[in-house]
Amino acid sequence: xxxxxxxxxxxxxxxxxxxxxxxxxxxxxxxxxxxxxxxxxxxxxxxxxxxxxxxxxxxxxxxxxxxxxxxxxxxxxxxxxxxxxxxxxxxxxxxxxxxxxxxxxxxx
Numbered sequence: 001x002x003x004x005x006x007x008x009x010x011x012x013x014x015x016x017x018x019x020x021x022x023x024x025x026x027x028x029x030x031x032x033x034x035x036x037x038x039x040x041x042x043x044x045x046x047x048x049x050x051x052x053x054x055x056x057x058x059x060x061x062x063x064x065x066x067x068x069x070x071x072x073x074x075x076x077x078x079x080x081x082x083x084x085x086x087x088x089x090x091x092x093x094x095x096x097x098x099x100x101x102x103x104x105x106x107x108x
Contacts, residue, residue, distance in 0.1 A: 031057075039086050042066055047080060055095040 031051030038044045048061035056079050064072040078091025092099045 036065070037080075037082075037086070045089070046070070052095070058093070059091060 031049075033049050035047050035049065036044050037047065044065045046063040046065050047059045048063075049057055050060050052058050058077055059080055060075065060077060062074045062076055063070045076091050078093040081090045081092065082088070
């Protein structure tokens, strides 16, 4: 069976269009949301989440909000865990294969 150049070109174009459409569709379906956690009467943490394929929902950005203004932000990757008094927060970065064992902290 002999395929002509024009038919081969049509096949390549169809493949490129399908891959492009699938990529755009996947990005549009990425789950993202924001939650707020009060840590004092005037201060809250606004956490930006993303749904991770084959992993755990993950916080990618934390904003410290004081009197409705963002006063500080941190780019991060992990799942938030608060202590009992909501005075400390940890972000272990876990997925199907385990958790990242790197410790980062900020004092301000």
